[in-house]
Amino acid sequence: DEKGNPLRNSIQQNDARAVEEIKYIKRIIDEDEYFSLTSNTINQQIVPPKYLWLKKHEPEKLKKARYIMGSYDFISFKLTGISHVELNWALESGLWMVREKKWYKKILDIAEIPDHLLPAVYKPIEIVGETTEILPGIPVIAGSADHIASALGMGAKEEGDLLLKIGGAGDILFVVNSLKMDKRLFLDYHDIPTKFILNGCMASSGSIVKWFRNNFTNNLEFEKLTKLAEKSRVGAKGLVMLPYFLGEKTPIFDPIARGVILGLG
Missing domain, CATH: 3.30.420.40 (ATPase, nucleotide binding domain)
Incomplete structure (x- = not known):
């Protein structure tokens, strides 16, 4: 106000x-x-x-x-x-x-x-x-958006550099030297002037892991969850998850998409 x-x-x-x-x-x-x-x-x-x-x-x-x-x-x-x-x-x-x-x-x-x-x-x-x-x-x-600051901090500064960043949401960040736009992706200004970042962004990522832990594991420590996940074979025994727990951003841009965890039985 x-x-x-x-x-x-x-x-x-x-x-x-x-x-x-x-x-x-x-x-x-x-x-x-x-x-x-x-x-x-x-x-x-x-x-x-x-x-x-x-x-x-x-x-x-x-x-x-x-x-x-x-x-x-x-x-x-x-x-x-x-x-x-x-x-x-x-x-x-x-x-x-x-x-x-x-x-x-x-x-x-x-x-x-x-x-x-x-x-x-x-x-x-x-x-x-x-x-x-x-x-x-x-x-x-003025500061910088978290994902853009992450890219700079991780040294993603040359064209073709790629960073996977997981927080509440998830970002795949790709550095380009000139303006390039793709309707499937977001675009950001790089913190280095004249450069840009193409951003494939999931609406929910780490937030799903937290939700799963809180609701299904009796608040098991994340470190222990990670060790359990390491023991799972490639393919997770057929377990499938659609991560649309907050709708979805890129590439489908669907606010009413719904998440699914399939194959728990």
């Missing part, structure tokens, strides 16, 4: 609640044109469907909104008092033009997102401001 307080719990990128809103946007937009300008498809990750969902289901809260930003942007906002978003958050929001590096007016109008809700966009290493309360005067940079 105007004072910088969150109006509700955050809606994460993997959240698939805005199914009807995705269908609505797909009916009224040229998806090929949208993809060519933003590098995004109309999917559960981008902001426009979620904003329309909030407008329909929580209009009073939305009326009080002053900023739209990502989780790590919010943390640095609280540290500095300066509203902003980082470059890759802007790109992954589906509101940003990948080449022109500016907000895409057409999708803002379709989603009925006012311009004043969108703060300034900073590159990852740009200084946003300084801390104001905890040890005042410490410079704060």
Whole structure:
């Protein structure tokens, strides 16, 4: 809100609640044109469907909104008092033009997102401001999306470098030296200027392992689970899992896809 307080719990990128809103946007937009300008498809990750969902289901809260930003942007906002978003958050929001590096007016109008809700966009290493309360005067940079920072930290910086990153979600990150877009994948700016990262992203990955442990193993330690898995033969005795526990992102972009664990008997 105007004072910088969150109006509700955050809606994460993997959240698939805005199914009807995705269908609505797909009916009224040229998806090929949208993809060519933003590098995004109309999917559960981008902001426009979620904003329309909030407008329909929580209009009073939305009326009080002053900023739209990502989780790590919010943390640095609280540290500095300066509203902003980082470059890759802007790109992954589906509101940003990948080449022109500016907000895409057409999708803002379709989603009925006012311009004043969108703060300034900073590159990852740009200084946003300084801390104001905890040890005042410490410079704060915009930072980077977790998966992109992981790629840089692991040394994935040359074209063809590949990184598999597992967290709550799962990412297969592939470095390219020039802009390349594929509707089956997400695209990110690399933290090294002029480079890009193609991203095959599963909506749920490590989160499924945690869910399985909590519900089926009496909270067995992950290390012990790993050792048990090591003993299983290739093919896991025919066990099959479709990992669509939060819908799915790439490559099928289906928010109503459902997960299955088959062959437990």
